[in-house]
Amino acid sequence: MKLVFATHNQHKYEEVKLLMPKGIELLDLSSINCHEEITETGETLQENAKIKANYITENYGLNCFADDTGLLIEALNGEPGVYSARYAGNQKNSLDNMQKVLRKLMNHQNRKAYFETVIVLNINGEQFSFSGKAYGEIIQRPVGEKGFGYDPIFRPEGYDKTFAELPVEVKNRISHRGKAIGLLVQFLKKYPHTE
Numbered sequence: 001m002k003l004v005f006a007t008h009n010q011h012k013y014e015e016v017k018l019l020m021p022k023g024i025e026l027l028d029l030s031s032i033n034c035h036e037e038i039t040e041t042g043e044t045l046q047e048n049a050k051i052k053a054n055y056i057t058e059n060y061g062l063n064c065f066a067d068d069t070g071l072l073i074e075a076l077n078g079e080p081g082v083y084s085a086r087y088a089g090n091q092k093n094s095l096d097n098m099q100k101v102l103r104k105l106m107n108h109q110n111r112k113a114y115f116e117t118v119i120v121l122n123i124n125g126e127q128f129s130f131s132g133k134a135y136g137e138i139i140q141r142p143v144g145e146k147g148f149g150y151d152p153i154f155r156p157e158g159y160d161k162t163f164a165e166l167p168v169e170v171k172n173r174i175s176h177r178g179k180a181i182g183l184l185v186q187f188l189k190k191y192p193h194t195e
Contacts, residue, residue, distance in 0.1 A: 001025065003123075003188075004032055004064035006052040011148040012067075015172060019181050021189050032060055045070050045082055046129065049120040057122040065121040065184065069177060071150050072116060073101065073138060075108040084150070098142055098153050111137040113154065115176035119184050128187065132179025147171065 003020075004027045007013055013028040020026050029035070038055045042048040045068040052066030070081045080087035080101065088096035105111060114135045121128045135157045142152035144164025151163035156174055163171055172178040 002027060002062065004029070004056055004060070004062050006038070006056050006064050006066035008035075008037075009148070012177070015168065015177065016181055018168075019172060019178070019185055021185055024188060029056075032056075032062065034060065040068065042068075043082065045116060045118040045131075046120070048082065049118045049129070050127075053120040053122045053127070063123045065119050067117050067119045067177065067180065069115060069117040069149075071101075071154070072114055073105070074112040075110040076101075076104055079104070094149050095142075098150060101138060101150070101153065102141065105138055111139070113138050115150075115154065117176040117180040119180045121184060121187070123191065130180045130183035130187070132176045132181075132183065134174060134176040134179070 001023060002025045005013055005016055006029060008029050010028070013026075017026050034056065038052045040048040040051060042051055048068035049066045052068070053064055056062060056064040056066070068082070070084045072078045072081050080097070084097070085092050088100040112135075114133050116131060116133045118129060118131045121130070136155050138153050139155050139162060142164070144152050144162045146166070146168065147164040153162065155162050159166065163175065
């Protein structure tokens with residue numbers, strides 16, 4: 001079965017592709033010639049994921065899923081949250097976003113934060129959603145070359161390395177996206193139309 005992951009982000013697509021069950025051919029947006037930027041106007045991660053999934057289903061008639069992820073920092077009252085990708089502006093620059101977080105946290109002792117991913121799946125006329133969280137803390141400066149987004153400044157609970165330092169297999173197992181995708185994969189394995 002063909003299933004579209006509504007993303008232009010190749011890092012995300014490659015991470016998720018590794019986790020898909022047999023029998024699912026995962027496509028990204030460029031594979032279906034969707035090159036437009038789907039505007040995320042939602043107030044929540046759930047709403048943004050739904051907007052993206054519905055856009056693909058309505059315009060391309062394909063089964064698909066979309067995700068939205070936010071970094072929520074306790075000392076910043078949940079910022080950047082739903083604005084994580086464009087926290088430092090619409091250019092969506094990861095380095096700028098990280099620098100803004102580090103600047104805002106400069107005088108804070110409390111560095112607790114968590115990532116949350118919400119996935120909305122549109123399949124055969126039905127809609128389902130899944131979510132995952134990863135708790136940890138924001139470190140003082142970016143460390144590590146792997147991953148993307150805020151990974152170099154986020155150290156998950158129980159680890160002495162950032163998401164950007166951990167091997168992808170480890171990150172996939174413990175990350176917010178890994179947990180949400182895990183629930184999606186379990187669902188797809190049981191779903192009757194995946195032959």
